[in-house]
Amino acid sequence: MSVEYDDLRGYIEVLEASGCLKKVENADWNVEIGAICEMNSERKGNALLFDKIKGYPEGYRILTNFLFQPKKVQRLAFGIPDSMSDNDIIFDWKDKLVNYRPIPPVVVDSGPVMENIQTGDDIDMFKFPAPFWHIHDGGRYIGTGDLNINRDPDTGYVNIGTYRVMIHEKNMLSYYMSPGAHGQIIREKYWQQGKDCPVVLCFGQDPMIFAASTMQIPWGQSEYDFAGYIKGRPIKVIIDEVTGLPIPAAAEIAIAGFAPPPDKENRLEGPFGEWTGYYASEPYNRPLIHVEKVYHRNNPIITGAPLNKFEPAWYEIPIHYAPNIWERLLAFGMPGIKGVWSYGRGGRTIAVISINQSYLGHARAVGTIAAMIPRGAAMSGKYTIVVDDDIDPSNWDEVAWALSSRVEPETQIDILRGHLNTPLDPAVPPNRRARQDYTMGRVVIDACRPFNWRHEYSEVISYPAEVKKQLGEKFAYLWQ
Numbered sequence: 001m002s003v004e005y006d007d008l009r010g011y012i013e014v015l016e017a018s019g020c021l022k023k024v025e026n027a028d029w030n031v032e033i034g035a036i037c038e039m040n041s042e043r044k045g046n047a048l049l050f051d052k053i054k055g056y057p058e059g060y061r062i063l064t065n066f067l068f069q070p071k072k073v074q075r076l077a078f079g080i081p082d083s084m085s086d087n088d089i090i091f092d093w094k095d096k097l098v099n100y101r102p103i104p105p106v107v108v109d110s111g112p113v114m115e116n117i118q119t120g121d122d123i124d125m126f127k128f129p130a131p132f133w134h135i136h137d138g139g140r141y142i143g144t145g146d147l148n149i150n151r152d153p154d155t156g157y158v159n160i161g162t163y164r165v166m167i168h169e170k171n172m173l174s175y176y177m178s179p180g181a182h183g184q185i186i187r188e189k190y191w192q193q194g195k196d197c198p199v200v201l202c203f204g205q206d207p208m209i210f211a212a213s214t215m216q217i218p219w220g221q222s223e224y225d226f227a228g229y230i231k232g233r234p235i236k237v238i239i240d241e242v243t244g245l246p247i248p249a250a251a252e253i254a255i256a257g258f259a260p261p262p263d264k265e266n267r268l269e270g271p272f273g274e275w276t277g278y279y280a281s282e283p284y285n286r287p288l289i290h291v292e293k294v295y296h297r298n299n300p301i302i303t304g305a306p307l308n309k310f311e312p313a314w315y316e317i318p319i320h321y322a323p324n325i326w327e328r329l330l331a332f333g334m335p336g337i338k339g340v341w342s343y344g345r346g347g348r349t350i351a352v353i354s355i356n357q358s359y360l361g362h363a364r365a366v367g368t369i370a371a372m373i374p375r376g377a378a379m380s381g382k383y384t385i386v387v388d389d390d391i392d393p394s395n396w397d398e399v400a401w402a403l404s405s406r407v408e409p410e411t412q413i414d415i416l417r418g419h420l421n422t423p424l425d426p427a428v429p430p431n432r433r434a435r436q437d438y439t440m441g442r443v444v445i446d447a448c449r450p451f452n453w454r455h456e457y458s459e460v461i462s463y464p465a466e467v468k469k470q471l472g473e474k475f476a477y478l479w480q
Helices: 008-017 032-042 071-078 086-098 183-194 205-215 225-229 322-331 363-372 396-405 430-434 451-456 465-474
Strands: 020-024 048-053 060-064 116-121 141-143 147-151 158-163 165-169 174-175 196-201 235-240 247-249 251-258 266-269 285-297 301-304 337-343 350-355 383-388 413-421 440-446
Touching: 008 020, 008 071, 008 301, 032 048, 032 060, 071 205, 086 322, 086 337, 141 174, 147 183, 147 205, 147 247, 158 183, 158 205, 158 225, 174 251, 174 266, 183 196, 196 247, 205 225, 247 251, 322 337, 322 350, 322 363, 350 363, 363 383, 363 413, 363 440, 383 396, 396 440
Parallel strands: 020 048, 060 301, 350 383, 383 440
Antiparallel strands: 048 060, 116 285, 141 165, 147 158, 147 196, 165 174, 174 285, 196 251, 235 247, 251 285, 266 285, 337 350, 413 440
């Protein structure tokens, strides 16, 4: 795998050369762009580049559907060859995690993001065509496919996450983070000391940095280092003088500012149509960011990732989640892992693990450990299913067959209680939501043949592979 492009514009050239980009002109930022994105997701369409947006200069653009789907777009973003199977991609990414060696960013004196700089009264966040993405959203959200950059005050490590950002005034934004998110933990440290949290937001950037921000990178490891590792070269950054935080030198739009403690200052934010497919969080007084400096390239491009019920909500090939489960199981010494896949909203609600059982209780141990790996938030790990190695975890039909025929519900389903979930999950009951209790159970399903009588289990109906191969060659015209 090889990632050749250096910034978002280079990636757009890759998409266009591969026939995976459609250009849209004269759409309105108010609902039209969001509706088009929903229709495009429903059809599993290609990336969309909006230009000549109503009320904005030509060249002020928005790129959507640029990473998660369809699979061809995801393969282009990560430099994955068409010859590599989906399961081989997960295996390869598992190896990347096992062999991870950080490549830290390199500081440069200048970059394209510095082509235009505004401070003071010159700042106007409405100069950018932030869409009204969904019909019942609470405002215009410039941050959906964005980066939120902050620094842990105790260790100095730089974290990058993706969180929604709404414009309130020319120089004022609000932002939402789910409990347990690393960015949330960091900003709380500043607030507990009575300090404003320094923050940088980027609203258009190298897809690899954005991809890193969506993955479960362990606490203390910077997403900058991980993105550099995946690309095979360091990310170039400039240092913002206002916050001291690193900004991707080739970012399209970046802002620097400070978030005061929410008990000091806040604004009503939301609702917003989230990746769950619902307006899942009610309007609430959220923390603010006072923008002190704006950087942007000439003819800047916003990266948008508005999600809806048709969107798979993250990657069709779940490199952001399944390899992490696999790598952690290996770290815990679990033998016989043959494959891992994930499904559901966020591509992380349902994990399926294929194993070669080697001892009594093996399947239950794998399932329990895998269910404990997600760090909370974002509905991760609600269901963990363990299947035998004759089941392809990436084939939902096979998984459903195992669930239907190899599970005795009374003894092969466990519920692990009290795990952190997210307020965005519409299944959180109103009474618990009111007291900000976002814990929920996690389900572990042992869909393997019982180890102690697996050899007595009913035989599967299937012709030998060599017989089907011979007949396939003899009667090939049947499937042409």
